Every structure is written in C-alpha cells, then in structure tokens.
Amino acid sequence: MxxxxxxxxxxxxxxxxxxxxxxxxxxxxxxxxxxxxxxxxxxxxxxxxxxxxxxxxxxxxxxxxxxxxxxxxxxxxxxxxxxxxxxxxxxxxxxxxxxxxxxxxxxxxxxxxxxxxxxxxxxxxxxxxxxxxxxxxxxxxxxxxxxxxxxxxxxxxxxxxxxxxxxxxxxxxxxxxxxxxxxxxxxxxxxxxxxxxxxxxxxxxxxxxxxxxxxxxxxxxxxxxxxxxxxxxxxxxxxxxxHCMFEWVYFAGAESIIDDLEVYTARIRLGKQLAEEWKKTGLKVDVVIPVPDTSRTAASSLAESINVPYREGLIKNRYIGRTFIMASQAKRENGVRLKLNPVESELKGKNILLVDDSIVRGTTSKKIIKLVKDNGAKKVYFASTCPPIISPCFYGVDMPSKKELIASKKSIKEIQEYIGADLLIYNSLGSLKKALGKTDLCMACLTGNYPVKIPKETEKEFEETRISERKQH
The missing domain is CATH 3.60.20.10 (Aminohydrolase, N-terminal nucleophile (Ntn) domain)
Structure with missing residues (x-):
C-alpha cells in the first residue's frame, strides 16, 4: 500500500x-x-x-x-x-x-x-x-x-x-x-x-x-x-x-472520499455494527477506549450506541509511524512499545472495552492488552471492526503468508486466550458489508476468494520471496 x-x-x-x-x-x-x-x-x-x-x-x-x-x-x-x-x-x-x-x-x-x-x-x-x-x-x-x-x-x-x-x-x-x-x-x-x-x-x-x-x-x-x-x-x-475493504477499515485517512464513500462515515457505521455485536454478549463496561488512531471514529460510535463513556486511555506518540506498515515484525513490536502511552486514571480499576480496526498477527493486540492490564484495568474486552483475517493479500497489503495470520490457524476463543483478552468480538462479514453499503468489494483476506486468480505456485513463490526480503530488515 x-x-x-x-x-x-x-x-x-x-x-x-x-x-x-x-x-x-x-x-x-x-x-x-x-x-x-x-x-x-x-x-x-x-x-x-x-x-x-x-x-x-x-x-x-x-x-x-x-x-x-x-x-x-x-x-x-x-x-x-x-x-x-x-x-x-x-x-x-x-x-x-x-x-x-x-x-x-x-x-x-x-x-x-x-x-x-x-x-x-x-x-x-x-x-x-x-x-x-x-x-x-x-x-x-x-x-x-x-x-x-x-x-x-x-x-x-x-x-x-x-x-x-x-x-x-x-x-x-x-x-x-x-x-x-x-x-x-x-x-x-x-x-x-x-x-x-x-x-x-x-x-x-x-x-x-x-x-x-x-x-x-x-x-x-x-x-x-x-x-x-x-x-x-x-x-x-x-x-x-x-474495491479493497481495508481502505475504509484502516488505510485511508478519515477525511477522504473513496469510490463515493467517505471513510469517516464508513467507520462510524462500523462502530455501530460492532455495538450490535457487543450487545449480544450481555456484558457491561465502564468505558470504551480506542487503540489510536484509526479506530477512534468507530470506538466513539460504538460508545454512543451502547451509552458508555468514550475515553482516550492510550495516547499516541506523534513521532512514531504506523506500526502496521513497518517493514518487519521486530520494528512493529518496538513501535508498539514506543507508540502508546497509557493514561492510568482512565484504566485503573475499570472494566474496559478496547476497540481496534483489525487483528492481523495478534502480537500488537497482545502487547496492548498487557499494557492496559499492567496499568490497573480489572477486565479488558477487545473488539475488532474488521472480521477475522484468514487469507494472505497479494494486492498491496503486507500479509503474504497464511502462517502469520492468527485467525487462519486459531478460533476466536483461542485468539482471545492468546492476546489475553477477557472477551474478544469481531464484526461479521455481514456487518462489514452493511457498514460499507457496498457489494463490489475485495474481501479476499477475509474469505479466501480472490478477484484476480493466482496460481498456487505463484502464491508460494511470492510468500517465500517476501518473507526473505523482510529478514533483511
């Protein structure tokens, strides 16, 4: 991208x-x-x-x-x-x-x-x-x-x-x-x-x-x-x-309009859909907190929909880039440590619903949940606006290998245990489509159905090449 x-x-x-x-x-x-x-x-x-x-x-x-x-x-x-x-x-x-x-x-x-x-x-x-x-x-x-x-x-x-x-x-x-x-x-x-x-x-x-x-x-x-x-x-x-659904979920700036859909509006709707998923759990929380920055819009919409306060419990260091688009896993992990600073008064003693745009490898989510719990949170529930990512992307998002996608090999319950959340919820595919209001979407990373067919040998060669290139960083 x-x-x-x-x-x-x-x-x-x-x-x-x-x-x-x-x-x-x-x-x-x-x-x-x-x-x-x-x-x-x-x-x-x-x-x-x-x-x-x-x-x-x-x-x-x-x-x-x-x-x-x-x-x-x-x-x-x-x-x-x-x-x-x-x-x-x-x-x-x-x-x-x-x-x-x-x-x-x-x-x-x-x-x-x-x-x-x-x-x-x-x-x-x-x-x-x-x-x-x-x-x-x-x-x-x-x-x-x-x-x-x-x-x-x-x-x-x-x-x-x-x-x-x-x-x-x-x-x-x-x-x-x-x-x-x-x-x-x-x-x-x-x-x-x-x-x-x-x-x-x-x-x-x-x-x-x-x-x-x-x-x-x-x-x-x-x-x-x-x-x-x-x-x-x-x-x-x-x-x-x-059209790549991940543009509205994560990549594009909230102010942008892409293919006749404003990104901000899409994220408001994603938050409302996620609120419907949350209501099904019957659980109560004290506060909704976004993982900054992309998920802020959806988190505020979710909080409003379930009538719970929205708070900034994690403050982003403005001088650290977006961790998802860093070239290697080591850079991403170091980026998380430097990127987010907790606000203890918003975390200590509270039941918290953390909202993020997606879970790809699970390592970032795991570190964020630990950070929040280390700063006194009683319970940490985690919600993803994007449905589980199960297949690699060959169209411009750096997810070339199925092996590194946590949802390709673990159930939602197993992911929940791995990242240390007290509960994990996702938007469904239906919720995503409803939020974006589009049927002409590329959702290959969510379904494994690719709009441009790729031979298996090409997939394998691409995966091996990209993993080798990453090691150089």
Whole structure:
C-alpha cells in the first residue's frame, strides 16, 4: 500500500504536490520520490519521510507545471532506496511512473522481461508495469497509442495497481486496474482562471490544497490530460469491480472520499455494527477506549450506541509511524512499545472495552492488552471492526503468508486466550458489508476468494520471496 499523486497545470505545481504527499504520508513511510517535467525530466527520491527528503532547495530544483509523487510502503522489494518510486524509461520517449498496489504475477513478468533483455534495476513491481507499457508504445505519440498500451498492461499485468505517469512534453496519464482494487481519484481547482487537475490515492491529498473532488477513476479506466489541460478518458476493461475493504477499515485517512464513500462515515457505521455485536454478549463496561488512531471514529460510535463513556486511555506518540506498515515484525513490536502511552486514571480499576480496526498477527493486540492490564484495568474486552483475517493479500497489503495470520490457524476463543483478552468480538462479514453499503468489494483476506486468480505456485513463490526480503530488515 502506497500513496500516489500527480498534478498538471499552467503554473508550478510543486507546492501543491508536496502538501499532497504530506497528506499521504500515512500510506507509506519508508521512502518517497518526485518526478517533474519542465523542459526536461527531473527526479529526486530517497529513503525517509517526505518532509525530510524535500526541502526548499529540492522543491525549487523540481519546479514544473506537471509532476508525480510517491510515498512507499513495501509489499515487494527490500531496498528502500533502489526500490523507491518514481521509475523512468527513455524509449520510445521519456516517461516516468508511480503506482499503488501489488502486481501478483510480478515474478513471472520479471523473468519474461529479463529474457527479452529488459533488465529490471530493482525489485519494485512498478518497474515491470512501466516496461510492459513502454514496450507497447510506438515511436509516434498519440492518445490512442497510449490507451492501446494501457490495454496491453491490463492483458499482461495481474493484480492491483493504480498508476500515474508523466510523459515528456505531453501530459499526465492515469489508469486503474480492471478490478479497481486500489483507489484513485480525480480533482480540479480553478483560481483566477488558472486550472489545475490532480489525481491521487485519496481525496484529502488534493482537497487540502483547494482542489474539488470530481470523481473516482473507474475500474479499467484510463484518463489522459494533455499540456493544454484537455481531458480524454476511455474504459478499456470490463471486469467486476472489487474495491479493497481495508481502505475504509484502516488505510485511508478519515477525511477522504473513496469510490463515493467517505471513510469517516464508513467507520462510524462500523462502530455501530460492532455495538450490535457487543450487545449480544450481555456484558457491561465502564468505558470504551480506542487503540489510536484509526479506530477512534468507530470506538466513539460504538460508545454512543451502547451509552458508555468514550475515553482516550492510550495516547499516541506523534513521532512514531504506523506500526502496521513497518517493514518487519521486530520494528512493529518496538513501535508498539514506543507508540502508546497509557493514561492510568482512565484504566485503573475499570472494566474496559478496547476497540481496534483489525487483528492481523495478534502480537500488537497482545502487547496492548498487557499494557492496559499492567496499568490497573480489572477486565479488558477487545473488539475488532474488521472480521477475522484468514487469507494472505497479494494486492498491496503486507500479509503474504497464511502462517502469520492468527485467525487462519486459531478460533476466536483461542485468539482471545492468546492476546489475553477477557472477551474478544469481531464484526461479521455481514456487518462489514452493511457498514460499507457496498457489494463490489475485495474481501479476499477475509474469505479466501480472490478477484484476480493466482496460481498456487505463484502464491508460494511470492510468500517465500517476501518473507526473505523482510529478514533483511
């Protein structure tokens, strides 16, 4: 899962792009990059956070009226610098690309491209998309040729990918995989007659800079904006949409609107559905406490629904990143120790209902419950807005192995005992669907039913590769 953004205008876009990337930092913390075009392509990318990599000097060097940016959370590849996006090619003309998602058949594509002497310089899957796309382009530029090349990508590249590309002297191209698994939105602004058109993973990265949300790019759709800001769009594939439910549960910022559903509204509904599950237990609690930050909205809604006080009993250290998207288990465990500080007055002597967005490996939940009990809680009940995660994700969430998913091998009762909760409840699949109000969802990690079929040998190879890469951290 990464953050992508691209803006084109008749004036410099770097200030807006930089602010937009800061708003996407929650989607990736390991590296970031910007590619811009004004007379020539200019690229800066590095390890670290957006605000550290890009100062005034860097932004001045990149100054241009079209640019793309990326914040990286790795689900394939292990070298934060070598695998940092954007990537570029020079033939048939210069173009650069960023993407959010995960190419399920990346290892097969890599072998094929290497056989065709298109040697990949990284382990980042967008480089494979870029080469497949560039190989399908003729030397003579046309919008029709661009769309035909996107069609070729749709035919060859399997998995989840939302893509933004800048094309030398021509404009900005975006496309979304045939199932629309990863989000991609379009927004515009017009100030004093100067128009700006932007695309991004989330609306908040563009509305923050004054853009107005226009739409979500449809599954299988491609959009090209030329240097005169003329827009051409075309639907190039017609698969059943399968939008990742985890965007609303965890990844996306609460302020964002994705595929016509506000994330904040979705989380309010998730909390209300979870309250219905809690009422079935017949238990009483003194207080509802969220595991910050993502679960706050759902926890407040749950507390209101069961008429129990909502309190902030765990305070997040603002200088520690999101532990779920850290690259290794060791980093995640250290992150939990540093990330959350207990408020003893809200915990001591109380029966507490802790609310979190999900339970993946169980290690984080276990440490949090111990922390709360160590600070005097009498009983600690635990509630997850997301149903049990039982299957690996091959579409951009770093859950490549069934072995590491606690719900794939333990019952709810066994998970409850492992994490040390006095009771554990989850939202059901039905509750999740009702909260999101959508049927066009990817819920493969909850059901094992994948919208893009993946051969078993590819699954195994992907799992082994990703686990090996993680060990390097």
């Amino acid at each position: 990464c953050g992508i953004i691209g803006i084109i205008s008749k004036k410099d876009v770097l200030s807006d792009l930089f602010v937009g990337m800061l708003c996407l930092q929650h989607r990736g913390q390991d590296s970031a990059g910007i590619l811009s075009f004004k007379d020539k392509m200019k690229l800066i990318k590095n390890e670290g956070l957006v605000g550290v990599i890009f100062g005034e000097k860097e932004l001045e060097k990149l100054s241009a009226d079209v640019a793309i940016g990326h914040t990286r959370y790795p689900t394939i590849g292990s070298d934060f610098l070598t695998d940092a996006q954007p990537f570029m090619v020079s033939k048939p003309y210069e173009l650069g690309m960023v993407h959010n998602g995960n190419v399920a058949n990346y290892l097969d594509l890599k072998k094929e491209l290497n056989l065709n002497k298109k040697c990949l310089l990284s382990a980042c899957d967008v480089e494979a998309i870029l080469h497949v796309f560039a190989q399908a382009l003729p030397e003579d530029f046309s919008v029709e040729a661009l769309f035909n090349a996107v069609k070729k990508v749709f035919e060859k590249v399997k998995g989840a990918y939302s893509v933004i590309a800048v094309i030398e002297g021509k404009g900005l191209l975006v496309f979304r995989d045939p199932n629309g698994i990863r989000p991609l939105i379009m927004a515009e602004k017009n100030i004093d007659g100067i128009k700006s058109i932007g695309f991004a993973s989330e609306s908040l990265s563009l509305t923050t800079t004054g853009h107005k949300l226009v739409c979500s790019i449809k599954a299988g759709e491609a959009v090209f904006v030329d240097s005169d800001l003329n827009i051409t769009s075309k639907s190039l594939a017609h698969e059943k949409p399968a």
